[in-house]
Amino acid sequence: MASRLTGCKVLLGVCGGIAAYKAADLAGKLAGAGATVQTILTASACELITPKTFEALTGQPVYTSLWTGSEDFRIGHIRLADWARIIVVAPATANLLAKLAGGLCDDLLSTTLCAAWQKPLVLVPAMNTNMWSNPAVQRNVKAVEQMGATLVGPKTGRLACGTEGLGRMAEPAEILQAVETVLA
Ligand SMILES: Cc1cc2nc3c(=O)[nH]c(=O)nc-3n(C[C@H](O)[C@H](O)[C@H](O)COP(=O)(O)O)c2cc1C
Numbered sequence: 555m556a557s558r559l560t561g562c563k564v565l566l567g568v569c570g571g572i573a574a575y576k577a578a579d580l581a582g583k584l585a586g587a588g589a590t591v592q593t594i595l596t597a598s599a600c601e602l603i604t605p606k607t608f609e610a611l612t613g614q615p616v617y618t619s620l621w622t623g624s625e626d627f628r629i630g631h632i633r634l635a636d637w638a639r640i641i642v643v644a645p646a647t648a649n650l651l652a653k654l655a656g657g658l659c660d661d662l663l664s665t666t667l668c669a670a671w672q673k674p675l676v677l678v679p680a681m682n683t684n685m686w687s688n689p690a691v692q693r694n695v696k697a698v699e700q701m702g703a704t705l706v707g708p709k710t711g712r713l714a715c716g717t718e719g720l721g722r723m724a725e726p727a728e729i730l731q732a733v734e735t736v737l738a
Contacts, residue, residue: 558737562588566591567596570649573645578607580729581612592614594617617634634662644678651698655697674737676729706724709725
């Protein structure tokens with residue numbers, strides 16, 4: 555049976571969390587399942603992983619700024635929002651959740667998400683346990699769920715900060731499954 559991802563236009567947003575390296579695996583798996591994957595990296599994500607990694611794994615353009623990279627006359631964030639069948643943000647930082655919940659638009663990813671609010675959205679949060687349990691973060695999580703986003707994780711396990719707890723990014727296979735479910 556053909557995957558729902560075959561020919562599906564997936565916009566992948568990558569934030570500046572240490573789990574950004576796992577987003578590269580996710581991008582490869584989405585492309586391997588037949589999806590056309592375009593990627594937006596935030597400025598913080600670019601500190602942790604390079605756009606070239608995603609370009610190579612997806613064979614598609616990678617965008618990092620509101621102000622550069624348009625290859626046609628349409629404004630980039632509107633074009634990307636219109637293009638996407640589904641949007642996946644992995645890892646989603648505490649910062650991104652706050653911006654999404656508050657409607658902030660100060661970079662390409664947050665502005666595209668604002669313009670694409672009617673599109674299916676899968677968020678994969680990952681952060682330190684204390685950040686995740688922060689009441690403001692939990693308030694933002696509830697707000698984005700109420701706006702219709704599907705959250706995958708976070709999971710309990712070993713975290714980059716050296717502790718064990720809730721905050722680990724879900725594995726790419728589980729995210730792929732969640733994307734298929736949302737598409738259904
Ligand atoms: C090495 C490093 C790892 C980080 N990991 C995370 C993380 O896993 N989750 C998180 O929410 N923030 C993390 N941060 C903080 C974010 O990078 C920071 O809040 C940033 O403003 C996020 O920007 P963005 O949401 O535009 O990507 C990390 C910062 C550093 C320096």
